[in-house]
Amino acid sequence: MGATIAVLSQKGGTGKTTTVRTLADVFRRIGLDVLAIDLDPQGNLSDYFDVDPDASPTIADVLAGRVDATAAVHDGIIPANLSLAEAEIALVGKMGRELTLKRALAPIADDYDLLLVDCPPSLGLLTVNGLVAADHALLTTEAQYFALQGVEQALEVIELARDGLNPQLGWLGVVFNIADMRTRHSREAFATLREHIGEKLFETTVRQSIAYAESAELAVSILDHRPGLAADYLAVADELLTRLKMTELRPRLQQLTASLVEGS
Numbered sequence: 344m345g346a347t348i349a350v351l352s353q354k355g356g357t358g359k360t361t362t363v364r365t366l367a368d369v370f371r372r373i374g375l376d377v378l379a380i381d382l383d384p385q386g387n388l389s390d391y392f393d394v395d396p397d398a399s400p401t402i403a404d405v406l407a408g409r410v411d412a413t414a415a416v417h418d419g420i421i422p423a424n425l426s427l428a429e430a431e432i433a434l435v436g437k438m439g440r441e442l443t444l445k446r447a448l449a450p451i452a453d454d455y456d457l458l459l460v461d462c463p464p465s466l467g468l469l470t471v472n473g474l475v476a477a478d479h480a481l482l483t484t485e486a487q488y489f490a491l492q493g494v495e496q497a498l499e500v501i502e503l504a505r506d507g508l509n510p511q512l513g514w515l516g517v518v519f520n521i522a523d524m525r526t527r528h529s530r531e532a533f534a535t536l537r538e539h540i541g542e543k544l545f546e547t548t549v550r551q552s553i554a555y556a557e558s559a560e561l562a563v564s565i566l567d568h569r570p571g572l573a574a575d576y577l578a579v580a581d582e583l584l585t586r587l588k589m590t591e592l593r594p595r596l597q598q599l600t601a602s603l604v605e606g607s
């Protein structure tokens with residue numbers, strides 16, 4: 344049974360999409376079957392994976408019940424586009440609206456080792472669908488003073504999803520993203536989070552670099568675009584394997600790290 348991870352944040356621009364894209368790349372390279380799911384009407388993840396903008400069906404068709412999830416998989420991703428905004432509105436009036444994604448993914452979850460859901464930058468119905476469908480939630484935060492506030496708000500929504508709809512939902516922790524640890528600002532924000540959430544804060548911080556925007560623009564994985572920089576996400580992936588209790592995969596990840604980072 345594939346583990347489903349929803350990546351979310353209260354704020355926009357915290358690196359959710361970059362995290363989903365890059366973790367999907369890392370886990371695929373160590374042999375896992377990964378399904379990426381774009382749950383954001385902006386369709387950034389779909390663009391980053393270079394999915395044809397006219398690709399059809401999309402996650403909107405899946406949520407509207409027009410097609411099975413299998414039919415909407417294009418090269419390992421269920422894409423999204425603006426039509427998802429309409430699908431979300433249509434969902435609001437439906438019974439079981441929070442369970443729609445969970446029900447849609449249930450028949451295919453077994454076909455994958457890992458399902459990664461990229462949530463939109465709001466804690467609305469789509470994100471709640473992501474959380475209800477997930478086994479685990481993963482938060483990203485930008486390295487800045489208000490990080491703690493955003494994390495606390497996202498945690499409230501995780502609580503909401505747990506309360507009745509998905510009591511089993513686990514919380515993997517928070518990835519401190521887009522960070523410049525040379526600045527006191529970033530270091531203090533990290534320390535504040537550490538104080539409040541302890542071990543839930545990933546040890547690894549993801550460095551700020553323009554290479555990520557370039558990588559998204561080119562629709563090329565950061566692992567290919569800047570293998571040296573990929574060390575950060577490889578380390579995030581390693582911490583994730585431990586948190587997911589999938590430690591048997593760590594040696595493969597170490598090999599990948601050696602070939603990518605040490606070879607660059």
Ligand SMILES: Nc1ncnc2c1ncn2[C@@H]1O[C@H](COP(=O)(O)OP(=O)(O)OP(=O)(O)O)[C@@H](O)[C@H]1O
Nearest residue numbers: 355356357358359360361464521550551552555556
């Ligand atoms: N480590 C990084 N350093 C610098 N820029 C980054 C980094 N990670 C992502 N970015 C850039 O920051 C912007 C936001 O990243 P991304 O799209 O991954 O965030 P998001 O949380 O998915 O945003 P949204 O909330 O709009 O969906 C993008 O332009 C991306 O290329």
Ligand SMILES: [Mg+2]
Nearest residue numbers: 359360383387
């Ligand atoms: Mg995004």
